[in-house]
Amino acid sequence: MLHIILLQIQTYRSDAGLQCLSLFQDMDTSSPSVFVNAELLRMHVGKKVRAVVHVIQSDGEITTGKSTDEHQLIVKGLPHVSLMSYVEVIGIAESDQSIRTETWTNFGNTFDTQSYNQVCQLANGEFKGLFL
Amino acid sequence: MFSSSQFDATSAFAGGGFSFTQQTQPTDSTPSPAKSRETQGLVPVTVKQISEASQSGDEKSNFVINGVDVANVTVVGMVFEKVGRNTDVAFILDDGTGRMKCRRWMNENFDSIEMEEILDGMYVRVNGHLKSFQGAKQLVAFSVRPVTNFDEVTFHFIDCIHNHLQTKSQGEGLTPTQPQLVDTSLSTPMRNGSNGSQTAPSSQLSGQFSIDGLKSCDQLVLDYLQQPSSIGQEKGIHRDELSRQLKFPVEKIMESIRSLEEEGLIYSTIDEFHYKSTASG
Numbered sequence A: 001m002l003h004i005i006l007l008q009i010q011t012y013r014s015d016a017g018l019q020c021l022s023l024f025q026d027m028d029t030s031s032p033s034v035f036v037n038a039e040l041l042r043m044h045v046g047k048k049v050r051a052v053v054h055v056i057q058s059d060g061e062i063t064t065g066k067s068t069d070e071h072q073l074i075v076k077g078l079p080h081v082s083l084m085s086y087v088e089v090i091g092i093a094e095s096d097q098s099i100r101t102e103t104w105t106n107f108g109n110t111f112d113t114q115s116y117n118q119v120c121q122l123a124n125g126e127f128k129g130l131f132l
Numbered sequence B: 001m002f003s004s005s006q007f008d009a010t011s012a013f014a015g016g017g018f019s020f021t022q023q024t025q026p027t028d029s030t031p032s033p034a035k036s037r038e039t040q041g042l043v044p045v046t047v048k049q050i051s052e053a054s055q056s057g058d059e060k061s062n063f064v065i066n067g068v069d070v071a072n073v074t075v076v077g078m079v080f081e082k083v084g085r086n087t088d089v090a091f092i093l094d095d096g097t098g099r100m101k102c103r104r105w106m107n108e109n110f111d112s113i114e115m116e117e118i119l120d121g122m123y124v125r126v127n128g129h130l131k132s133f134q135g136a137k138q139l140v141a142f143s144v145r146p147v148t149n150f151d152e153v154t155f156h157f158i159d160c161i162h163n164h165l166q167t168k169s170q171g172e173g174l175t176p177t178q179p180q181l182v183d184t185s186l187s188t189p190m191r192n193g194s195n196g197s198q199t200a201p202s203s204q205l206s207g208q209f210s211i212d213g214l215k216s217c218d219q220l221v222l223d224y225l226q227q228p229s230s231i232g233q234e235k236g237i238h239r240d241e242l243s244r245q246l247k248f249p250v251e252k253i254m255e256s257i258r259s260l261e262e263e264g265l266i267y268s269t270i271d272e273f274h275y276k277s278t279a280s281g
Helices: A002-023 A038-044 A113-124 B009-014 B047-051 B109-116 B151-171 B204-208 B217-226 B228-232 B239-246 B250-263
Strands: A048-058 A062-066 A072-076 A086-093 A098-108 B054-056 B062-065 B068-070 B072-084 B088-094 B099-105 B123-133 B136-146 B266-268 B274-277
Touching: A038 A048, A038 A072, A038 A113, A048 A072, A048 A098, A048 A113, A072 A086, A113 B151, B047 B062, B047 B072, B047 B099, B047 B136, B072 B136, B072 B151, B088 B109, B099 B109, B099 B123, B109 B136, B123 B151, B217 B228, B217 B239, B217 B250, B217 B266, B217 B274, B228 B274, B239 B250, B239 B274, B250 B266
Parallel strands: A072 A098, B099 B136
Antiparallel strands: A048 A062, A048 A086, A062 A072, A086 A098, B054 B062, B062 B068, B072 B088, B072 B123, B088 B099, B123 B136, B266 B274
C-alpha cells in the first residue's frame, strides 16, 4: 500500500519536474562558475567560482587545502573529507583566500593539478569567451 | 572500426599535396585533411559555446560554431533534475559555463540501462546531437557516461580550447601542417579512465597562434628554428630544409632569414646557408 503511494508521489514529482523543464526557455549561461586557483580567486571575490583543492586538513566545518597553484585555500561547508584527496569545490568566493561550498565533488586521490591550473589560466585569459 | 588498416592514408592523400613526413599522428583516427561536415565526428564544446551558436539554413537545424557546421558534440558536466519516463529521460547538464537541456530517447534496452546509473550531481560525458526545439537549443544524447577519472574534466576543457583554435586557424587559411605542431600532447585519448597524470599542455598552445591568426613567413621560420629538434642541431638548419618544410620558395626564406638576423633572433653557423635561433629554447 505504501509502495503504491510512493509510486504516485514519484510520478507527481516527475510531471512537476517536466513542467519546470518546459518553462526553461533556453540555455542558461547566467551563473557560470569561474575556474580559479589561489591567484585568480582574488579577482572574483563575491562571485561563483570553482577550484580543485588538495585536502591538507579537514575538521568538518573548515577544510584547508592546497590550490592547484600551490597556495593555501580555506573551504567552508565541506563535510569531513579524507586527507590528501582532491576535491572540486563550486561555490561563492568569500575572500581572496576562502570559498563557501555550494556543490562539491570528490576527485579522488590522483589528479593532474598542473593541467587544471593551466585551464584556470586559459579560461580566464585568452579563451575567456568559451567559458564566461 | 575505421582505422587506417583499410587503406594507406599517406599514399591515398599523397596526390593532394599533403605530406605527413614531419609530424606522426599519435591519434588512432584516420588523418583526413578534408574536414567535411559529415565526417567531423564529435566536437568538444562548452555549453557557453552552444548558447552562442547560430543556426544556418532554414529549418534545417544546423548549428554553426566558429564558422563551422556542428551537428554532434561532446560535453562534460554535472547532471541535475534528471526526470525519467518510459519514452525518454531528460536532464539538465551544467558544465560550469552554463546549463542546457538534454534528452535521451529510450530506444533500446541499453539506453535505459545506461541512464539508470546516472544520478543527479554526477559528472558525466554526454555525446549527442544538437537540436532546436520550440526555439530552445537542446542536446539529444545518444551516450551518457559517468566520469570516473576526473582528469577527463580538465581534458575536456583543454579539448574545447584546442578545437576552437584549430577551427579558427583553418578558417583563416593556414597550411594544414600548422595545428599539428601543438596538438600531439593534447590528443592522446584518455577518455576511459587511464591512471596517472597526463603531461600538462605546454605553453606553446597560446604562443603559437598570434592574435590575428595569420603567421608571416618570418614568424614561421623563427618558430621552426626555435623547436627543440632544431635547437638540438649544432650546425643549425639549412635554408633548403626550411624551404622544404615550410613550403616557401628559397628567396622568401632568405628574405625572412635576413630580417630575423638583423633583429638578432637568428645567426648563421658553419656557412651562410645554416642558421640557428639565438634563444636557447
